[in-house]
Amino acid sequence: MNTFPGSSIVTHVETALQQWESGREGWPIDSEMCNQIGVLAQNDIDTARGLACSIARAGKGDVISFSPKVFVPLTHLCRDYCGYCTFRKDPGELSDLFMNVEQVMEVVKAGQHAGCFEALFTLGERPELKYREAKEWLADRGFRSTLDYLRHICSVVNEQSSLFPHANPGTMSRREILSLRESNVSMGLMLESTSENLLASGMPHEFAPSKRPLARLKTLRSAGQLKVPFTTGLLIGLGEHPSDTIEGIFAIKQINDSYGHIQEVIIQNFRAKPRTPMEGKDHASQDYLSWSLVCARIILGPDANIQVPPNLSPHSYQDYLGDGINDWGGISPVTSDYVNPEAKWPTIKSLKEACDRNHLTLKARFPVYPEFMDPERGFIEETLYDKVKEQSDEDGYVKGGLERYG
Numbered sequence: 506m507n508t509f510p511g512s513s514i515v516t517h518v519e520t521a522l523q524q525w526e527s528g529r530e531g532w533p534i535d536s537e538m539c540n541q542i543g544v545l546a547q548n549d550i551d552t553a554r555g556l557a558c559s560i561a562r563a564g565k566g567d568v569i570s571f572s573p574k575v576f577v578p579l580t581h582l583c584r585d586y587c588g589y590c591t592f593r594k595d596p597g598e599l600s601d602l603f604m605n606v607e608q609v610m611e612v613v614k615a616g617q618h619a620g621c622f623e624a625l626f627t628l629g630e631r632p633e634l635k636y637r638e639a640k641e642w643l644a645d646r647g648f649r650s651t652l653d654y655l656r657h658i659c660s661v662v663n664e665q666s667s668l669f670p671h672a673n674p675g676t677m678s679r680r681e682i683l684s685l686r687e688s689n690v691s692m693g694l695m696l697e698s699t700s701e702n703l704l705a706s707g708m709p710h711e712f713a714p715s716k717r718p719l720a721r722l723k724t725l726r727s728a729g730q731l732k733v734p735f736t737t738g739l740l741i742g743l744g745e746h747p748s749d750t751i752e753g754i755f756a757i758k759q760i761n762d763s764y765g766h767i768q769e770v771i772i773q774n775f776r777a778k779p780r781t782p783m784e785g786k787d788h789a790s791q792d793y794l795s796w797s798l799v800c801a802r803i804i805l806g807p808d809a810n811i812q813v814p815p816n817l818s819p820h821s822y823q824d825y826l827g828d829g830i831n832d833w834g835g836i837s838p839v840t841s842d843y844v845n846p847e848a849k850w851p852t853i854k855s856l857k858e859a860c861d862r863n864h865l866t867l868k869a870r871f872p873v874y875p876e877f878m879d880p881e882r883g884f885i886e887e888t889l890y891d892k893v894k895e896q897s898d899e900d901g902y903v904k905g906g907l908e909r910y911g
Contacts, residue, residue, distance in 0.1 A: 514541040518556055518803055525807055526563055531762070532806030536755055542803045543751045546796050554795075557802035557829030564807025565831040569860050570870040570902070571853070573910065574623035574835035575616035575668070578843045579604050579655060582639050583629025585713035588782040589743070589775060592844045593629050596638045603642060603651075609658055612840060613666045619838045620909040622896065623872040624668040626655060627844060630675035630715045652681045659688040667896065669889070671736075671872040676720050679727045686733055690873040690889050691768060693736030694728075696721050699756050700749040709743050709783060722756060729764025734877040734884050738771030738812070741797050742789025750797050754804045761805075766884065768874045769810040769832060772797050774817050776845065791821050795828050802829030810874055815856065816848040823859035835872075838910070853910045868902045869909070875901025 521533050546553035580603045583593040596602060613624055632639040633651055648654040652674055659670035672685050673693040685692060699718045703710045710716035728735040739753045761767035774789035801811050812832040815822035836850050860867040871893055877884040878901050898904045
């Protein structure tokens with residue numbers, strides 16, 4: 506990163522915030538300014554944190570949100586081998602290759618009883634391209650692909666419950682995104698990183714063809730062209746350089762500047778897991794996560810929703826309220842985090858206490874953010890809009906608030 510007088514970038518950001526508060530659209534941060542923001546946060550984190558919080562509060566007020574959800578691991582089969590993943594399994598390790606409709610609905614109904622509104626579908630990437638068993642399982646039930654089956658399951662959940670599917674199936678074509686749009690109020694794909702170096706020999710994505718940055722960026726753009734509220738983000742601490750993190754944040758900004766559909770950006774810290782190629786690698790540090798969050802808020806601006814998963818930082822998640830975040834992500838009173846099974850969800854009560862200590866207000870949201878619910882903006886299907894409207898308060902959050910959760 507190039508050096509830059511800190512006071513100059515601070516002045517520029519403060520001026521941009523004043524203009525935004527006066528009604529100016531957009532957030533005028535270019536690639537060179539991104540580098541300068543990174544340097545500022547490296548050299549003077551306190552000033553950078555102050556800026557990040559000012560931007561967050563200007564855009565989001567005192568609200569910190571979370572999504573009450575169930576986690577539905579539709580299949581653990583995956584064509585990729587990522588060096589940090591314990592979610593993926595081979596066919597011989599599974600008693601069921603895919604969850605069937607009855608198994609999915611059992612989880613969904615338990616979530617409905619517990620006051621959840623999001624059914625997060627996480628699954629391996631296109632296993633039918635790698636495993637004959639997966640292709641045959643799908644074909645025997647009349648489905649051409651995993652995504653075709655996912656579309657069917659999402660429709661059933663949407664029709665037979667009060668929950669809203671949020672599909673996170675990996676890279677997708679325009680046709681696949683369009684088919685899922687009918688039953689999903691939002692979808693997601695972590696960009697993870699723009700670093701091609703992570704695909705090199707011995708690196709985390711060496712055997713993960715779907716983790717090519719260009720392929721993931723293409724999915725993000727396609728979702729924008731189809732007006733799908735979309736979740737994305739970075740996985741930090743994999744071996745990237747900090748400049749790669751800045752580049753990834755800016756890439757997300759550029760796509761959102763074109764389409765306005767990025768509903769939230771997750772900054773997720775890597776945690777080493779046993780029995781993986783990266784089990785001996787250090788976790789992403791708290792300082793690096795804090796730096797990344799601050800940079801994300803300043804670069805993405807006051808309109809962005811920035812999330813950090815609290816279960817991955819059980820002893821420090823409350824500290825990140827000072828880094829400009831405004832969301833905790835999905836929290837489940839019913840299911841585990843199957844991607845990070847060692848990391849238990851914090852209770853809603855503990856999240857509220859952390860917010861209270863910082864004079865912030867915790868609110869339960871849907872898997873689509875309030876600003877994307879306006880039917881005139883055209884981001885969600887009319888039938889889905891009617892369903893979410895019935896269950897939301899006047900501000901677009903879950904009707905009944907935290908009282909629903911005891």
